[in-house]
Amino acid sequence: MKKKAIDFSVITRSKITWAVVAEILILLVCFIIRPDFFSISIQPSTGVLYGSLIDILNRSAEITIIAMGMTLAIALGGTDLSVGALVAVSGAMALKLMRWDVLEYSTPGDYTVYPFWMAILLPLLTCMLMGLFNGILISKGGMQPFIATLILMVSGRGIAQILTNGKQFTTMYSPFRVIGQGHLGPIPMPIIIMTVVCIAMAVFVRKTAFGTFVESVGVNKSASRLSGISSDTVIIIVYTLTGLLAGIAGLIYSSRIMSNDSNNAGINYEMDAILAVVIGGTAMTGGKFSLIGTIIGSIIIRTIVTFVYYFGIVAEATMAFKALIIAVVIILQSEPVREYFARRSEKRALQG
Amino acid sequence: MKKVLALGLAAAMCMGFAAPAMADVQIAFSQIGQESDWRTANTDSINGTIEAHEGWELIYDDAQQKQENQIKALRNFITQDVDYILFTGVVSTGWEEVLAEVNEAEIPLILIDRLPDCIDDIDYVAAFGGDFVEEGRRQVAWAGEYLKSVGRGDEEVNVVIMEGTTGASAQTGRTEGNLAALEEYPNLKLVGQQTGNFTRAEGQAVMESWLKSIDKIDVLIAQNDDMALGAIDAIKAAGLVPGEDIIIVGCDSVKAAFEAIVAGEMNATIECTPLYGPFVEETIEALENGEEMSKEIVHPEEGVYDMEGGIDLGTVTSVAAADVIDERIY
Numbered sequence: 001m002k003k004k005a006i007d008f009s010v011i012t013r014s015k016i017t018w019a020v021v022a023e024i025l026i027l028l029v030c031f032i033i034r035p036d037f038f039s040i041s042i043q044p045s046t047g048v049l050y051g052s053l054i055d056i057l058n059r060s061a062e063i064t065i066i067a068m069g070m071t072l073a074i075a076l077g078g079t080d081l082s083v084g085a086l087v088a089v090s091g092a093m094a095l096k097l098m099r100w101d102v103l104e105y106s107t108p109g110d111y112t113v114y115p116f117w118m119a120i121l122l123p124l125l126t127c128m129l130m131g132l133f134n135g136i137l138i139s140k141g142g143m144q145p146f147i148a149t150l151i152l153m154v155s156g157r158g159i160a161q162i163l164t165n166g167k168q169f170t171t172m173y174s175p176f177r178v179i180g181q182g183h184l185g186p187i188p189m190p191i192i193i194m195t196v197v198c199i200a201m202a203v204f205v206r207k208t209a210f211g212t213f214v215e216s217v218g219v220n221k222s223a224s225r226l227s228g229i230s231s232d233t234v235i236i237i238v239y240t241l242t243g244l245l246a247g248i249a250g251l252i253y254s255s256r257i258m259s260n261d262s263n264n265a266g267i268n269y270e271m272d273a274i275l276a277v278v279i280g281g282t283a284m285t286g287g288k289f290s291l292i293g294t295i296i297g298s299i300i301i302r303t304i305v306t307f308v309y310y311f312g313i314v315a316e317a318t319m320a321f322k323a324l325i326i327a328v329v330i331i332l333q334s335e336p337v338r339e340y341f342a343r344r345s346e347k348r349a350l351q352g
Numbered sequence: 353m354k355k356v357l358a359l360g361l362a363a364a365m366c367m368g369f370a371a372p373a374m375a376d377v378q379i380a381f382s383q384i385g386q387e388s389d390w391r392t393a394n395t396d397s398i399n400g401t402i403e404a405h406e407g408w409e410l411i412y413d414d415a416q417q418k419q420e421n422q423i424k425a426l427r428n429f430i431t432q433d434v435d436y437i438l439f440t441g442v443v444s445t446g447w448e449e450v451l452a453e454v455n456e457a458e459i460p461l462i463l464i465d466r467l468p469d470c471i472d473d474i475d476y477v478a479a480f481g482g483d484f485v486e487e488g489r490r491q492v493a494w495a496g497e498y499l500k501s502v503g504r505g506d507e508e509v510n511v512v513i514m515e516g517t518t519g520a521s522a523q524t525g526r527t528e529g530n531l532a533a534l535e536e537y538p539n540l541k542l543v544g545q546q547t548g549n550f551t552r553a554e555g556q557a558v559m560e561s562w563l564k565s566i567d568k569i570d571v572l573i574a575q576n577d578d579m580a581l582g583a584i585d586a587i588k589a590a591g592l593v594p595g596e597d598i599i600i601v602g603c604d605s606v607k608a609a610f611e612a613i614v615a616g617e618m619n620a621t622i623e624c625t626p627l628y629g630p631f632v633e634e635t636i637e638a639l640e641n642g643e644e645m646s647k648e649i650v651h652p653e654e655g656v657y658d659m660e661g662g663i664d665l666g667t668v669t670s671v672a673a674a675d676v677i678d679e680r681i682y
Contacts, residue, residue: 034565037565043589043590043591044591045591046589046591048589050590051564052561052564052565055557055560055561055564059557059560107611108611161386166386166392167389167392168389170608181585181589253553256553256556256585257552257553257556257581257582257585258585259552261551261552261553261578264549264550264551264552264553265553305557306561308546309546309557309558309560309561309562309565310561310564310565311565312544312545312546312565313546314545315515315518315545315546315547316518318518318546318547319518
C-alpha cells in the first residue's frame with residue numbers, strides 16, 4: 001500500500017504529468033463544446049489525413065523542431081534568441097537560390113535557378129554557421145547567451161532582407177512544395193520531418209553521453225570541466241545544432257507559403273520555443289531536461305492557437321486568452337502546487 | 353590619432369550636410385522603413401519623383417520601423433533647415449513634441465499615408481492617405497454586387513472576415529468598412545471573424561481551421577492580399593476550388609494577387625495604392641507657386657480589380673485584372 005502511494009506522488013510531482021493534464025483539459029473543453037473537433041478523415045481529393053488534431057500536429061512542427069534545440073540550450077543554463085531570425089534567413093536564402101534574380105526570372109514558376117539540393121543545403125549550412133557563431137561567442141568569448149544570441153536576433157532579419165533586396169520572392173517549384181505541403185502516405189510532411197528530428201535528437205542525447213554532458217555543464221560548468229568534460233565543445237555543438245534546427249523550421253515555414261517573408265517568418269518563435277521548453281518541465285536555470293516534455297509543451301501552444309481559430313475567439317481577445325491558458329498551465333506546474341497535490345495524494349494513501 | 357580621426361569625421365559630416373544647401377529646393381522625407389513590398393513601392397514612387405524633378409533635392413531617411421529614429425531624423429531636418437518635410441509615422445501617437453518643433457522652425461509639413469493622431473493640433477500644408485474604411489466597404493460591396501450579377505443576390509451566403517493585425521489603422525478602418533457594408537447586403541451573413549495578422553502563414557492557418565469549424569463558407573474577405581494568398585492553399589488542401597467554391601476578395605492589389613486572379617484562384621482585390629509620387633509633386637509645385645492648399649485629407653484614386661471587370665460599386669467600377677497586370681509595378 002505504502003509503495004503504491006510513493007509511486008503516485010512521483011507522478012504528481014513530475015512537471016510532465018501536469019503538462020499532459022493541461023493538454024487533456026484543453027482538448028476536453030474542445031470536446032465538450034464541439035465533439036467534431038476530434039473528427040479525423042482522409043481528404044478524398046488529396047489522400048491526406050484531415051482534421052483539427054492533424055492541424056495541431058502539422059502546424060506545431062516548426063516550434064517543436066526549434067524547441068528541441070532550445071531544450072538543450074536551456075539545459076545548459078542559456079537560451080537562444082536568434083532562432084526566429086534564423087527561420088527568416090533560411091527561407092530567404094532558399095527562395096533566393098530558387099529565384100536568384102527576380103528581374104531576370106520575373107514570374108514565379110515551377111523552376112529553380114540553382115539546383116534543388118543547393119537551395120535546401122545552403123540555407124541549413126548558413127543557419128548552422130550562424131549557430132556556430134553563437135556558440136563561439138558564448139563559449140570562447142564568455143558572453144552571456146542572452147546577449148550573444150541577441151546579436152543575430154536583431155541582425156538576422158536584416159541579413160534576410162539583404163539576401164532578397166527587401167523583396168518577397170514567390171516560387172511554384174513543386175519539389176520545394178513537398179517540404180511544407182506534401183505528404184508521405186496520408187501523413188503531412190511537416191509531421192514526418194518533426195518526428196524524424198525528435199527521434200534523432202532523442203537518440204543523440206540519450207543513447208550517447210551527450211545528454212549527460214549537457215546536464216552536467218548546465219548544473220556546474222567548472223565542475224564538469226574538472227571532471228574532464230570540454231564544456232566549450234558541448235556549448236558549441238548545442239548552439240550549432242539549434243541553428244541547424246531553426247534552418248529546418250525555416251524551410252518548412254517558407255515551403256508552406258511558397259515564399260520568403262523576412263518580416264514575419266519566425267516572428268516570436270524564440271519566445272514560443274522557450275515557452276514550450278518551460279511548459280515541458282525544463283527549468284530555465286539549467287540542468288535536467290526533458291525532450292518529451294518539450295514536445296508536449298509545443299503541442300499545447302499550438303492547441304491553444306487552433307482552439308482560438310476553431311471556436312472563433314474574437315481577434316481582440318486572442319492574446320489575452322492565450323496568456324490566460326499559459327498562466328494556468330505554468331501555475332499548475334509550479335513547485336508549491338505540485339508539492340500540494342503530491343502531499344495530498346500521500347496523505348490520502350496513508351489514510352487509506 | 354583618435355583626435356585626428358574624429359576631426360576628419362566631423363569635417364566629413366559638415367561637408368556632407370553642407371553640400372545639399374547648394375540645391376534649390378530641399379525636400380526631406382522621413383520614411384518608416386522597408387517592411388513590405390507595398391512600402392518599397394511607396395518609397396520608390398516618392399523618391400523617384402523627387403529625384404527626377406529638376407531643381408529638387410531629396411534628403412531621405414529610413415527609420416527602420418523605429419519611432420526614435422524618426423524623431424532623430426525630423427530634428428536633423430530642422431537643423432539642416434530643409435524646405436519641405438514629408439512625414440509618415442510608424443505609430444500614430446507620440447509626435448506632438450517633435451512636430452511642434454517642425455512648426456516652430458516654420459518648415460512646411462506634408463503628411464502622407466499613416467497620419468498622426470495629433471493631426472488637429474499641428475500645422476501642416478497638405479495631408480494625403482488611403483481611406484481604409486472605404487476599402488473595407490468596397491470589399492464587401494464587391495462580393496454583394498458580384499453575387500447579384502451572377503443571380504445569387506437573394507441567396508443567403510456565409511461570409512468570413514480575415515482581419516489584419518489587431519489595432520493597426522488598416523485593420524480598424526477596413527473592419528469598420530466591412531461591417532458597415534454588410535448591413536447593406538442582408539443576404540451576406542457574417543459567420544467568422546479572426547485576425548490573420550496580415551501574413552500568408554497565419555492566413556493559411558486561420559482558413560484551415562475555419563474550413564473545419566464552419567459548415568459552409570461562401571465568401572472570404574481578407575483584409576490584405578497576403579492572407580488571401582495563404583488562404584488559397586488551405587482551401588485547396590481541403591479539396592475545394594478557390595475562386596469557385598469560395599469567393600475570395602483581397603485588399604492592397606499586389607502583383608501576386610493579380611497573378612492569382614488571372615489564374616482564376618482569387619476573385620477580386622481592392623487597391624490601396626502606394627504610388628504617392630504624383631501627389632507629392634503636385635503639392636510641392638503648387639506650394640512653390642505660392643498657392644494655398646486645402647487642409648482636407650486627400651485620398652488617392654484607387655481601383656478595384658477582378659476577373660471580368662464591370663462590377664459597379666457606386667464610387668468605382670471594377671476593371672479586369674488581366675487587362676492591367678502588365679502595367680502593375682509592385
